[in-house]
Amino acid sequence: MQKVVGIFVFDDIEVLDFCGPFEVLSVTRVDESKRLETLSPFDVKLVSITKDIVLTTGGMKVVPDFDFETCPELDILIVPGGMGTRKLMYDERVLKFVNKKAKEVELLTSVCTGSLILASAKLLDGVNATTHWKSLQRMEDEFKNIKVCKDKHYVEDGNIISSAGISAGIDMALYIVKRYFGENVSRATAKHMEYPYLEKNIRRVDI
Known part of the structure; x- marks a missing residue:
């Protein structure tokens, strides 16, 4: 059975923040x-506040699969970043949604400044986490209960994985593949994408 992955998309989202993980998990x-005869073990869907077209940083138009009201049960939630997070981290609709899904999913993840949304929802209290390098100090200053990791590409703490900025989401997604299906599958995915496989620069916290 496929793992259902929801990627939250919103206006002024950074394109690679969501397209990178989408590509990894979908391929x-x-x-x-048996690549041509089989499907990905991940069923990746885009979720937004409404079903209106989302306009990314750079002007790409994206059509969500679901809005908050129609979003199905998820196994994994990915919260990307971008300039749009600056407002959404204070949006009660968004905070309510991520809190609800956090109780449901097996794995809660963020890319770039998506971690600020999780932080604002108090989902990172007591958790080791990271974000885009330009926002590390802000995270440390505004969210005193987060153990901010400043030198790691992505950080795993229990069932929460946060990554640094933009392209780091690709490496995080490859780690998700490894976590579920092993290193061989993750390496094969990276090779298919012609993407270098990252083996280091992760902080793993055992709890």
């Missing part, structure tokens, strides 16, 4: 030799 195959 994954458990058996690389």
Whole structure:
């Protein structure tokens, strides 16, 4: 059975923040030799506040699959970043949604400044986490209960994984593949994408 992945999209989202993880998870195959005959073990959907077209940083138009009201149960939630997070981290609709899904999912993740939304929802209290390098100091100053990691590409703490900025979301997504289906599948996915496989620069916290 496929793992259902919801990626939250919003106006002024950074394109690679959500497209990077989308690409990784959607092109994954458990058996690389049967790539053309099989589906990804991840069913990736885009979720937004409403079903209106989302306008990204740079002007790409994106059509969400679901709004908050129609979003199905998820196994994984990915909260990307971008300039749009500056307002959304104070939006009660967004905070209510991520809190609800956090109780439901197996894995809660963020890319770039998406972690500020999770922080504002108090989902990172007591958690080791990271964000885009330009926002590390802000995270440390505004959210005193977060253990901010300033030198890691992505950080795993229990069932929460946060990544640094933009392209770091690709490496985080490859780690998600590894977490569920092993290193061989993750490496095969990276090779299919012609993307270098990151082996270091992760902080893993065992709890």
